[in-house]
Amino acid sequence: xxxxxxxxxxxxxxxxxxxxxxxxxxxxxxxKITGLSGFLFYVVGFKFGPLFPLRMxxxxxxxxxxxxxxxxxxxVLWGQDVLDPEEEINILSWIIGGILIGLxxxxxxxxxxxxxxxxxxxxxKRSLVAVCIxxxxxxxxxxINAVIGPLAPSFKINQDVKVYYNILPRVVLSLYQLAxxxxxxxxxxxxxxxxxxxxxxxxxxxxxxxxxxxxxxGMTSRRKIIHFLALNKDWDxxxxxxxxxAVGINLLTFQYTIKRGGAVFNQEIDLPDTYxxxxxxxxxxxxxIGWALTGxxxxxxxxxxxxxxxxxxxxxxxFSGQALHDYLEIKFAPKTVDECNAG
Numbered sequence: 001x002x003x004x005x006x007x008x009x010x011x012x013x014x015x016x017x018x019x020x021x022x023x024x025x026x027x028x029x030x031x032k033i034t035g036l037s038g039f040l041f042y043v044v045g046f047k048f049g050p051l052f053p054l055r056m057x058x059x060x061x062x063x064x065x066x067x068x069x070x071x072x073x074x075x076v077l078w079g080q081d082v083l084d085p086e087e088e089i090n091i092l093s094w095i096i097g098g099i100l101i102g103l104x105x106x107x108x109x110x111x112x113x114x115x116x117x118x119x120x121x122x123x124x125k126r127s128l129v130a131v132c133i134x135x136x137x138x139x140x141x142x143x144i145n146a147v148i149g150p151l152a153p154s155f156k157i158n159q160d161v162k163v164y165y166n167i168l169p170r171v172v173l174s175l176y177q178l179a180x181x182x183x184x185x186x187x188x189x190x191x192x193x194x195x196x197x198x199x200x201x202x203x204x205x206x207x208x209x210x211x212x213x214x215x216x217x218g219m220t221s222r223r224k225i226i227h228f229l230a231l232n233k234d235w236d237x238x239x240x241x242x243x244x245x246a247v248g249i250n251l252l253t254f255q256y257t258i259k260r261g262g263a264v265f266n267q268e269i270d271l272p273d274t275y276x277x278x279x280x281x282x283x284x285x286x287x288x289i290g291w292a293l294t295g296x297x298x299x300x301x302x303x304x305x306x307x308x309x310x311x312x313x314x315x316x317x318x319f320s321g322q323a324l325h326d327y328l329e330i331k332f333a334p335k336t337v338d339e340c341n342a343g
Contacts, residue, residue, distance in 0.1 A: 008238035015217020016245030022210035024253035031269030035114030036299040037105035053183040054203040061207025066303040097293030102321015108283025121250035124272030130284040137288030142229035169305040169312040217242040222295025
C-alpha cells in the first residue's frame, strides 16, 4: 500500500514537472500563458487569428501523444490506471457540467491551467481567488454527489451508435492533424524568419509535453479526479502534488521572465490582470461545480476524445457554454448613449 502511494505521488510530481516544463517554455520564449480553456474556445470555434495555428498545434500535440500511448500501451502506466475504461455516463450530469464549465471558464478567464498552473506563479490575485473558489465548489459538489448519488441514471451507449461514437473523434483528430501539417509547411514556406518558421513545430512539441504530463500525473482519469475532489473514505490526495510541482517550478521561471522584462522572442508578455469583477467570483464557482459533475476540465477532456468517445461531446458542451457566455454578455451589455438614442 505504501509503495502504491509512493508511485502515485511520484507520478503526480513527474507529471506536474512536465506540465510546468511545457508552460514555462511557452512563457519564457514566447511570453504567453498556457490557458487550455482559451485554446479550446478559439480552436474548436475556429476563431481565426495570428495565434490560431499555434494553439491548434498545441492542442493536437496534447491529444496525439495521449492517443499514441493509448494505442500502443493501453490504459495503464506503471501499474496505475491513467486512462479510464469505457463506461456508462450520466448524461444529465455531463450536459449540465459541460455547460457550467464553459460558462465558468469564460466568465472567470481561465481554468486549472490558466489560473492555477500559470496564474498563481505570476502572483495574480484574480487567479488566487479563482483557484480557492473552484476548488471549494469542486470539493463540495463531488463530496455531496458521492453521498446522494448521480443526478440521473447512467446512459448506456447502444452498440450500433458506438461505431460512430468511436470513429467520429478519430476522424476529427485526423482532420486537425492534417491542418497542423499544412500549417507547418505553410509557415516553413511563407514565414520570413527562422523563428516564425518553427513556431508551429515548437507549439506541437510543447503541447505533446503538456499532454504527457497530464497522462503521467493521472489528470486524464476522471475517476482519479473525482476521488481527489470527493472527501470520503476513497479520497486520493495525490493530485495535489501535480499542482504543487507545476506551480513551484513555474514560480521560478515565470518570475524570472517577468523580471528580465520580457520573453526571449517577445518583449510583450502576458502579465496578470489586476481588476476584480463579479466574474472572478461567480465563474470559478460554476467551473468547480461542472468539474466535479464531469470529472474533467478542458485539458483532460480534450486529450481523452479518442480514448473515451463521449469526451468529444464534453468538449462541444464546454465550447457551447463558452459561446453562451459571449452571447449573454453581448445581449445584456449596458447600452451606450448612442445606442439608446438609436432605439
